[in-house]
Amino acid sequence: MARWIESLEAAARRIEPAHHSEAEPVRSVVLFLWAALVALAHLLLNTVWLLPELQVAVFHFASLGLLALGWLQAPPRSRIGRWLSMAAGLVLVLAAVAVVVLETPLYERGLVFGWLDWLACVLIVGLAIELGRRAAGWLIPILILALLAYAAGLGRNLGGVFAFPGLGLDTLLFRAVFTSEGLFGTIARISWSYVFMFVLFGAFLLRSGAGELILGLAHRAAGRWTGGPGLVAVGASGLMGSITGSAVANTASTGVITIPLMKRSGFPPRFAAGIEAAASTGGQLMPPVMGAGAFLMANFTGLSYLSILGAALLPAILYFCSLAFMVRIRARRLGLVPAPLDEKEGLGETTAGWALLLPLAVLIGLLVAGFTPVYAAGLAILAVVAASWLTPRPMGLLAILEALAMGARNMMATAMLLIAVGLIVNVLTTTGLGNTLSIMIAQWSGSSLLIALALVALASLVLGMGLPVTAAYIVLAAVSAPTLHALILQADLAQALAAGQVSELAREAVLLASPSAEAWLGQPMPLDQAQSLVAAMTPDLQRTAAEALLDPALLAGSLLAAHLIIFWFSQDSNVTPPVALAAFTAAGIAGERPMATGLTAWKLAKGLYLIPLLFAYTPLVRGDWLEALSVAGFALAGLYALAGVLEGWLEGPLSLPARLALLGLGAGLLWPMSTPWLALVCLAGLVAMVWRTRRD
Template identity: 50%
Template sequence: MTAPTPSTDDQEINLEDFETKHRSSPWINRFVFTLSIFLAVAHIYINTIATLPELWVSAFHFAGFGALCALLIPANPKWQQSKFALLCDSLIVLALAGMVLYIIFFEDALYARGVTFDTADWIVSSAAVLLSLELIRRTSGWFIPVLILIALSYVVLWGQWLGGMFTFPGLSMETLLYRSFFSTDGMFGSISRISWSFVFMFILFGAFLVKSGAGDFIIDLSRALASKMIGGPGFVAVLGSGLMGSVSGSSVANTVSTGVITIPLMRRAGFPARFAAGIEAAASTGGQLMPPVMGAGAFIMASYTQVSYVTIIGAAAIPALLYFLSVGFFVRVEAKRSKVIATEDDSNIVVSQVLKEGWHHILPLAVLVTLLVQGFTPTYAAGLSIIAVILASFLSKKHKMGPVAILDAMAQGAKNMSTTAVLLIGIGLVVNVISTTGVGNTFSLLITDWAGGSLFFTIVLVAIASLILGMGLPVTASYIVLGTLSAPALFNLIAESQLVEMIASGALPETAHAIFMLVDPGVMGSLAQGMPMDQAQALVAQVPNDFKGMLMDQALGAQHVAMILVTAHMIIFWLSQDSNVTPPVCLTAFAAAAIAKTPPMLTGMTAWKLAKGLYIVPLLMAYTQLIGGDAETLMRLCFFGVFGLYALVAAMEGYLEDKLSIPFRVLALAAAVLMLWPNLDIWLQAIGLGVFLVLFILGNRSYKKAI
């Protein structure tokens, strides 16, 4: 169990977490702490009571969190003691404040002039864009600012020089700055709105949970549940990181917070150091896939698809569980191979005792889920859940949240939000360029053309693109860019593949028959009886694009079409996570390597292998009804999917309950393919399951004889 800590309601405020790089200026630290609390209170007010123009709120959101970034992160680490650097950062804060005031007081004057810029408009809008680039550079490096500059210059300069499908006649600089700054399409568009509403409220909710001691409870509960399992410490990492990630939404933060406990535990139990770090990185990456928070991805996905947030997290739950099971299978296999034993620390932890001391931490999550299911907005649900955290803390002997703890949690939540806020607002500039120029539709057509209409190769291309973007973009930004560019192509291919299967099997509803009269009247008789797959594909290809949307709604149903759109975005969101664990740039794996003291790049390779579920599960989403299927379909997919993933891990590792010879590895791979291959007859899947069970039983007997 974790060591008792004094009650937080009588502790003094600790400013160490808010100490800026200008350590010679303690008054700046107090100012940052005060600003953090002010931003938290202001955003709670904005999201619950206020009715202000979205442009004003977005500008305030950017200015406030931009000021935090400017004061917390120096322009250059070498300048952290420089008074000149402090002066420059203070001027940035004043410039950001002036930007907000300018929008509030002078926006109407711009429209009174017929949206014609005067000198002040040019200065303020240009400065806002440049400040956005600088703040993102401080928090995320050079890649994103360069990407934004390339996108903006494409609109006003070099787009007109391109030939072919990517040519763009260009806009004036005045129009570009207007759309970037004064309209709700650029910096202060839909991405910014998601940032100051859903994302902030849930990050704040996570900060309150951590402050209330929920993090310790999650780790202790995971250790208690996994202590009697083979490879228990490894399962502690999987369970703990999954549960912690479900509320934190940050894979790197998840790795750092849980890894300092789980990685030493795994090493003491006998797991190799590099494997321990890889498991923590892979499990922490899965935290962004686990509802209810999922980073900012679930909220952005809901905005893009116009599907409710509750539906999104409901669709995400089963795939996320499959991912964590796949990581868990690697743990069991390695535990058998390395003969891992339970640690004494874990054997002394009892589930009933952990629940007795920390059951109240479950109440806020129960309140959150209940409110979401009842149809309340996510921001309202998060706000009431924060209150529930405070009230539930008084049921604890260790972590009662008094006024000091509440202020500390609000300030920590604002600090945690600062880098995310400036990043999302900056990415809004790229999204604006994509929508303004039509590059998104062009890119979708290009992907379809490169893939030759193949759904599989389209997913491969998206995976490659996500890996390349992920070398410089955080996963949320990578998902936003890729979702905007490639989701339409992926959606069309998934929908068309299901439509082709329906036509081939003769299951096309009669209401959809009429559209095919426009294409080939002679085919009407074959629609009810079915036809070969290639003939069905050719028939669908002849339908004009203007009628395909109507055809899909009539054939598949509007609700199912919406779930296909969710599937397309969910696949892209999953693939965007691979940069966390895939070299050469894999920050989550690097963070785990620092804790385990293992080579970063080799640790990244290990994490990449252990996170294979990031690629297998999206294929199941694309080719089956893992998202949006009925209960019977989901039960079958999950049943065979679990054993199929276990068989695949055994084939990759060459070990099940005991070492597998090459012929047995081939059999395990064949069993995995039979169980995971989409739309196979159930008797073929049953054969695959039977082969796997025989291998498991034989391996278990060999293992027992060996010991």
């Protein structure tokens, strides 16, 4: 028994946050067991137990909220602090129970609030704001309070498009707590189902030893290449990020191995930290987890989770290739040679845990077979435990408890953030403020998709200074996704009209906007003329014509492209100073200055801004696989050229005129509106420049 208790204490210490290193052993074990129990309950609620969604969402918030009260901040040192922490936990539990118990009587009274309803709703909203603050800082609560004040009456004092008559406090609280747009609505359901299950799946994989397997495979695959340690960091972070879904956790887990490895091989510490941060950020772009992005996108767009994964895979590969180009070019510039691998370490030893790849195969196979993501993740978790018994490190009871607790710990901050953000989405939808801001973006862009993309990127940059990735995506999606979707559809519609594709319904829509077009409608026309026709149509007529002319798959792809653009832009908060959590984490491991590391990571992660252009203007995520691969091939060459421009080196040094010429070639290969012959010319020019620099 004593040995079991010691093992339990050791497991609790392993998963505790760093700022809890001095916590009392009893407190550590209690939080550890509670975290494991919470994760087990979520696993059962998502697979076996069927409860009303409000009850599950409230349990999700309260159970993980208790963990957040215990783990998101350092444990209080004074007795008063400990009593206050316990009191906050008790209030959280009582308020959560009250919300569930009072729901039915509230409906029976015709939504007339009693004093208990007031108290429970005020407490639950206040606790959600406070826990959101602990998870993500002060910007979330400030934004929530400002929007709640706007909805409660501040909007009456504003003029113009921002004027809003205001809601009664009881109506506002009811919508915040009991409706599908509030705290315990759609976003909370995504949190307690899809996101939690995949985070838990990642925790089981990591605890089973899959992390070491990934690092080993990456090392064997890339170790003999120029810049091998840097390529290992890129590959390992991409694979690890595909299961963890957290850029910061990815940086912390792989960076402690890859950053010292890169430094020993000759890479500058700042570059090593920047590559790790940029690669870990890309982990949130790589299926199957993508942070919470894939599940939120599925909810926003109504598209299947599997279709989103299929569309997201090729762009994610492009992003990691852009980082690999930077690593290789920097290694050649520094004159680094491949380090020989230890020949005693055979492939069999590296892949001793090969069976841990089976759960990923189970997950993908179930998704392809049509099972729900939650069900697939649940069976994949069981597959991890079963597969571990085919490796030298089988998972016993303690390892399973540790994986459960790790999953709950990794999920608590994300859950608090998602639930708090529900208040923001509630106000944006209830007041119509989201539509107003979307219309303003459309007006400022002047119906130019490129300008709209620049505005969304700028808004993402500003939001990323205070909001984590998931929150920034949700806010931007609510505000700017309709505008981007409409502008992408306008471009597709103009191309269809220019090609002479006109159905009867589309003809009527065009003629209502421009009767003089009847004489030449249905014949090929210049693209600018087609664009003028589309611009003359009202948004409703544009939608009608698009639905009549465009393939349904293209319509769905346009909506997905708009959300993918926003999701990619929102990732820059991980690597963009002054708030760049992944870059700061990598800087700490490398012993470098945080701000300088953030700027380096930002430069290296240039694909976050370049690749989304392809979503908007090309079939990369909207066409068939042949079209997507064609676009990706040219884009790959363009990214290689731009990496050479940034480094001043290709296969050899580049003069200033050569860099300028290379910039033009890279832009021609990447610029999605270029004609095919121009892209081929640029590709030939790039090949010639590579050959020349290699000879020199």
